[in-house]
Amino acid sequence: MISLTNVTHRYGRHVALRNLTLDLPAGVSGLLGPNGAGKTTLLRALATLHQPQDGEIRILGLNPARAPERLALRRVLGYLPQDFTPYPTFTAFEFVEYIAILKGMKRPAERRTRVLEVLAGVGLEGVAHRRAGGFSGGMRRRLGIAQAIVNRPELLIVDEPTAGLDPAERVRFRHLLASTEARVAVISTHIVEDVTAVAPQVSVLLGGELKYQGSPQGLTDYAQGRVYVGSDLSGTVVQLTDVGPRVLTADPLPGLIACAPTVEEGYLALAGRGA
Numbered sequence: 111m112i113s114l115t116n117v118t119h120r121y122g123r124h125v126a127l128r129n130l131t132l133d134l135p136a137g138v139s140g141l142l143g144p145n146g147a148g149k150t151t152l153l154r155a156l157a158t159l160h161q162p163q164d165g166e167i168r169i170l171g172l173n174p175a176r177a178p179e180r181l182a183l184r185r186v187l188g189y190l191p192q193d194f195t196p197y198p199t200f201t202a203f204e205f206v207e208y209i210a211i212l213k214g215m216k217r218p219a220e221r222r223t224r225v226l227e228v229l230a231g232v233g234l235e236g237v238a239h240r241r242a243g244g245f246s247g248g249m250r251r252r253l254g255i256a257q258a259i260v261n262r263p264e265l266l267i268v269d270e271p272t273a274g275l276d277p278a279e280r281v282r283f284r285h286l287l288a289s290t291e292a293r294v295a296v297i298s299t300h301i302v303e304d305v306t307a308v309a310p311q312v313s314v315l316l317g318g319e320l321k322y323q324g325s326p327q328g329l330t331d332y333a334q335g336r337v338y339v340g341s342d343l344s345g346t347v348v349q350l351t352d353v354g355p356r357v358l359t360a361d362p363l364p365g366l367i368a369c370a371p372t373v374e375e376g377y378l379a380l381a382g383r384g385a
């Protein structure tokens with residue numbers, strides 16, 4: 111569905127994506143990585159907003175480097191940027207309808223029904239006619255999700271969709287994503303739990319390079335034999351438990367009984383925070 115071959119993206123001298131080769135299958139894929147790993151740079155390339163200097167990208171069989179194919183991709187794209195800000199004087203309804211019009215949804219009655227449907231899907235039906243300028247950060251984020259899915263996109267790219275959402279809204283978002291009609295969806299996040307809940311496939315970027323691709327569960331291997339409970343252990347405390355701190359250590363500690371790692375601990379071990 112999406113394939114990248116030797117993709118390199120630079121900002122001046124800074125290399126944000128380095129020789130990245132990656133295939134993403136149909137369905138939902140998660141993208142994890144610490145700050146500055148290159149996630150937004152990759153998603154912006156997939157959303158056809160910029161062209162990497164080297165390498166090739168194919169999305170749904172189309173090449174975003176060619177203008178007509180880029181246009182064809184934009185017609186089927188739903189995109190939530192990391193820094194999404196709606197026009198403050200537009201109501202939630204007006205803003206999502208405006209995006210729907212830009213996406214070519216021509217029939218007014220059908221379009222309005224769909225706008226109300228997506229606003230209800232993100233829990234904003236009660237404030238549909240309030241100006242977005244007065245929305246909280248979480249409400250703005252939900253409005254961003256609504257505008258990304260209003261056109262039933264075949265290609266859905268969402269950058270940190272759950273940033274600032276409360277736990278109930280995060281769960282609602284997972285249900286929404288699980289029911290997406292998109293042929294391919296890519297979601298970037300820092301919240302490992304969000305990815306494991308919605309994405310059968312996850313990729314981890316570090317310093318612009320692909321460090322892992324596979325199931326979320328497969329990430330646990332990186333922390334295998336490195337998670338213990340005990341206050342006298344040196345390492346990263348990942349959780350406080352009734353019987354002492356749960357610690358991710360740099361190396362296995364022979365003689366001690368290790369705990370089964372979580373996906374988050376696997377990710378932390380891979381990202382180097384456990385060392």
Ligand SMILES: Nc1ncnc2c1ncn2[C@@H]1O[C@H](COP(=O)(O)OP(=O)(O)OP(=O)(O)O)[C@@H](O)[C@H]1O
Pocket residue numbers: 121124125126143144145146147148149150151152192
């Ligand atoms: N417009 C830009 N000009 C110069 N450098 C940039 C620009 N955008 C991003 N970078 C740099 O490229 C690297 C990758 O940034 P990017 O925003 O893609 O990372 P990210 O994984 O999305 O990070 P975060 O999780 O903090 O959003 C970082 O080192 C960043 O400082």
